[in-house]
Amino acid sequence: MARAHLTLNPAFTIGPVRRRLFGGFVEHLGRHVYDGIHEPGHPSAGPDGFRRDVIELVRELGVTTVRYPGGNFVSGYHWEDGVGPVAERPRRLDLAWHSTETNEVGLHEFQDWLDQVGSELMLAVNLGTRGPKEALELVEYANVPAGTARTAQRAANGRQEPFGITMWCLGNEMDGPWQLGHRNAEDYGKLASMTAKAMRQVDPRLELVVCGSSSRSMPTFGEWERIVLEHTYEDVDYISCHAYYEEREGDLASFLASGVDMDAFIEAVVATVDHVRALKRSDKRIDISFDEWNVWYLSRWAEQARTFTIDDWPVAPRLLEDVYSVADAVTLGGLLISLVNHADRVASASLAQLVNVIAPIMTEPGGPAWRQTTFFPFSETSRAARGTALQVALDADTTTTARFGAVPVVAAAATSDGASVSVFLQNRHTTEATSVTVDLSAFGPRRTVSARGVWDEDVYAVNDLRDTERVGLRTNDTVALSDGVLTIELPPVSWTAVTVA
Numbered sequence: 001m002a003r004a005h006l007t008l009n010p011a012f013t014i015g016p017v018r019r020r021l022f023g024g025f026v027e028h029l030g031r032h033v034y035d036g037i038h039e040p041g042h043p044s045a046g047p048d049g050f051r052r053d054v055i056e057l058v059r060e061l062g063v064t065t066v067r068y069p070g071g072n073f074v075s076g077y078h079w080e081d082g083v084g085p086v087a088e089r090p091r092r093l094d095l096a097w098h099s100t101e102t103n104e105v106g107l108h109e110f111q112d113w114l115d116q117v118g119s120e121l122m123l124a125v126n127l128g129t130r131g132p133k134e135a136l137e138l139v140e141y142a143n144v145p146a147g148t149a150r151t152a153q154r155a156a157n158g159r160q161e162p163f164g165i166t167m168w169c170l171g172n173e174m175d176g177p178w179q180l181g182h183r184n185a186e187d188y189g190k191l192a193s194m195t196a197k198a199m200r201q202v203d204p205r206l207e208l209v210v211c212g213s214s215s216r217s218m219p220t221f222g223e224w225e226r227i228v229l230e231h232t233y234e235d236v237d238y239i240s241c242h243a244y245y246e247e248r249e250g251d252l253a254s255f256l257a258s259g260v261d262m263d264a265f266i267e268a269v270v271a272t273v274d275h276v277r278a279l280k281r282s283d284k285r286i287d288i289s290f291d292e293w294n295v296w297y298l299s300r301w302a303e304q305a306r307t308f309t310i311d312d313w314p315v316a317p318r319l320l321e322d323v324y325s326v327a328d329a330v331t332l333g334g335l336l337i338s339l340v341n342h343a344d345r346v347a348s349a350s351l352a353q354l355v356n357v358i359a360p361i362m363t364e365p366g367g368p369a370w371r372q373t374t375f376f377p378f379s380e381t382s383r384a385a386r387g388t389a390l391q392v393a394l395d396a397d398t399t400t401t402a403r404f405g406a407v408p409v410v411a412a413a414a415t416s417d418g419a420s421v422s423v424f425l426q427n428r429h430t431t432e433a434t435s436v437t438v439d440l441s442a443f444g445p446r447r448t449v450s451a452r453g454v455w456d457e458d459v460y461a462v463n464d465l466r467d468t469e470r471v472g473l474r475t476n477d478t479v480a481l482s483d484g485v486l487t488i489e490l491p492p493v494s495w496t497a498v499t500v501a
């Protein structure tokens, strides 16, 4: 059996775990909005057309902030199409996903949904086909209390009080050649700076996210961040990172270690941000908004995209409906560990996405809503990662991966809010259990310990329509606490959250 030993001490911290670390993402894409969160006529839908069963699951998931309305979609979106009487709203082509956008759900409806879910809105503006003018008009419409034609329009559309949206994304993945209005770093940097200044003239309280790279493997990665920040450093608060992972060619060991890649990505962006800070002689610190991350079988999507034709623009087609396995959930748990371990610089993160589209929650029209395997590490971490992220002194055996070489067999993160300590553990070994000890003696006497997580004899087991509850949270009964030392045996390919109080 492999082994790992962790030492934790309340004096050695990383930084506060900001609640926005557990954000989600809703894009107008496939069956995410229509036939996902919104399905008038479904037995569980309210008069507003939103499914109550989905709202309950989103609440249980514990998403704190929700990025909206895209994604690639936002780069062709006209926000004005989504406000006013629903019957008068135009149907439009959505070029990003080769679909028809009906605009039945727009800003007002989505905010109403978020009010029920209990999450904060993070709004993206279109810097693909539009610019500062439309962005500042949207800020005025959303955030100015009263007294102008646009605020009167908002009131007439049902919201007397401003939306009060704080977090805004300055476009989406503008480094990507697939993006409508894709630009080079110079041009985007200038546009983002101009737009940020204009938006802040309307509302100086805004927190702004400038686009970083859409993945670490982009050829422009690194230079993109440097150039964009040289133009925008004093205008923005965060730079975005996006990363998706998939198991390739049966290489489970490398896939499980995807957190190693995420660590390197975050650390490279932090280095670049701080380099620009030095160049600018600035006192201001810019943090990361990791506003798209997940497991995504992108190679399957590439196949699907090839079938699009000029005469077929469906409403809410089934797109990107990945069905997640236990191995996917364990990998996602490893990515959460990476985010918590960078809580000092990752201010906000958005699991991409929430419902039906590469999502922890699935629905069938007229049918059930259920939790995918990936639901569990997210909901457990959002629930248990409270207070301050702790430094983890890790002494562990290694396991060999084709992509990353030898990596610690266990990935670990820990948090404490004083009353309790939570430890998040991923066993990356594909065949062996790992015996873990955690020295918690510096925390003083503790009485209770519990451990729950995801693992299965079949690492490719899934929840789907045939069996929506095949995989669930399991309790690890091997956990024990004696003289300030926690011991636990982790099954192979597993993710576990341990709470000690």
Ligand code: AHR
Pocket (backbone or CB within 6 Å): 027, 070, 071, 072, 073, 172, 173, 214, 292, 352, 353
């Ligand atoms: O999340 C799916 C897509 O992935 C988003 O629309 C885009 O921003 C990214 O490439």
